[in-house]
Amino acid sequence: MAKPRAVVTRRPPGSALESIESEAAVWLWDENRPIPTDRLVEAIADADGLYCMLTDAVGAGLLQAAPSLRVVSTMAVGVDNIDLAACTARQIPVGHTPDVLNETTADTAFALLMAAARRLGEGRDYVRAGKWDQWEPELLLGHDVNDSTLGIIGLGRVGRAIARRGLGFGMRVLYCGRHRQPAIEADLGVIHRDLNALLSESDHVVVATPLTTETEHLIDAAALARMKPTATLVNISRGGTVDSEALVDALQSGQIAAAALDVTDPEPIPADHPLVGLPNCFIIPHLGSSSRRTREAMADLATANLLAGLRGDRLPACANPEVYGKASPSPPD
Numbered sequence: 001m002a003k004p005r006a007v008v009t010r011r012p013p014g015s016a017l018e019s020i021e022s023e024a025a026v027w028l029w030d031e032n033r034p035i036p037t038d039r040l041v042e043a044i045a046d047a048d049g050l051y052c053m054l055t056d057a058v059g060a061g062l063l064q065a066a067p068s069l070r071v072v073s074t075m076a077v078g079v080d081n082i083d084l085a086a087c088t089a090r091q092i093p094v095g096h097t098p099d100v101l102n103e104t105t106a107d108t109a110f111a112l113l114m115a116a117a118r119r120l121g122e123g124r125d126y127v128r129a130g131k132w133d134q135w136e137p138e139l140l141l142g143h144d145v146n147d148s149t150l151g152i153i154g155l156g157r158v159g160r161a162i163a164r165r166g167l168g169f170g171m172r173v174l175y176c177g178r179h180r181q182p183a184i185e186a187d188l189g190v191i192h193r194d195l196n197a198l199l200s201e202s203d204h205v206v207v208a209t210p211l212t213t214e215t216e217h218l219i220d221a222a223a224l225a226r227m228k229p230t231a232t233l234v235n236i237s238r239g240g241t242v243d244s245e246a247l248v249d250a251l252q253s254g255q256i257a258a259a260a261l262d263v264t265d266p267e268p269i270p271a272d273h274p275l276v277g278l279p280n281c282f283i284i285p286h287l288g289s290s291s292r293r294t295r296e297a298m299a300d301l302a303t304a305n306l307l308a309g310l311r312g313d314r315l316p317a318c319a320n321p322e323v324y325g326k327a328s329p330s331p332p333d
């Protein structure tokens with residue numbers, strides 16, 4: 001029997017490609033940049049499976065160009081680049097990579113929080129600019145992480161891993177989300193607040209919620225105005241949860257002290273964007289899950305999802321389980 005055909009939109013880390021090739025005939029986009037849409041539309045015409053990246057837009061149009069498609073597998077936890085409803089309507093399961101990246105992404109959130117609160121980017125710039133010619137009692141004073149209040153927007157799997165880090169740093173931890181989570185409140189000792197209260201009480205706010213129509217521009221000018229002038233904002237979700245223009249204004253006017261972003265809008269963010277030039281904005285290029293071990297685990301889970309879909313088995317991690325005829329479980333936050 002002929003092998004099923006799989007389109008792979010980027011060479012995955014580790015040995016994932018060999019595993020895919022053992023069961024599928026692979027068409028690989030082997031360039032070091034995202035595949036252009038027209039090339040993907042062409043390649044997918046006779047594909048049974050799609051192994052994609054968060055940079056690929058998988059919309060209704062692309063699905064129409066792929067009449068034989070039986071599974072979509074993204075090497076990411078976030079599925080905002082995929083039209084889930086259109087996939088579900090076609091009974092196409094969508095695989096993603098939850099859990100394997102929780103701890104690594106929480107590490108990134110904490111690295112960003114500490115970099116912004118303690119002004120590490122400005123410190124590095126200062127040394128590199130040759131300005132470090134003396135010690136000064138009030139040089140680049142920041143705000144404490146220890147003994148402060150952390151507000152987590154979205155207490156999902158990643159949010160909970162961030163909460164545990166905050167508790168380890170002696171922080172009081174607040175959270176908000178679509179649902180209260182009493183069992184987790186009791187287990188971890190985190191405190192529920194509505195969004196507005198969380199914003200005004202927190203010293204450090206971390207956005208860890210998936211991007212949906214409800215969370216788009218959740219952090220807008222009004223939200224930023226509620227934050228303390230000493231506060232830090234960290235975004236590790238998707239760029240679209242924060243209104244970039246409003247953030248520029250808030251950082252320039254001192255409405256908040258600092259921001260640190262793993263994700264931006266637009267993404268990639270051009271070097272001449274006002275956010276990039278602001279000394280109190282620390283930006284890294286979407287590195288949330290970027291340890292070697294975690295990226296390989298994501299590539300392997302995405303492979304397991306793809307191959308299960310091609311075999312007609314249930315995906316180990318499916319973002320639209322309603323294709324299996326069950327009600328969708330409520331989202332983690």
Ligand code: GLV
Nearest residue numbers: 075076077078288
């Ligand atoms: C990264 O942002 C992911 O969604 O895995």
Ligand code: GLV
Nearest residue numbers: 156157158208332
């Ligand atoms: C949040 O980002 C989650 O993975 O639940």
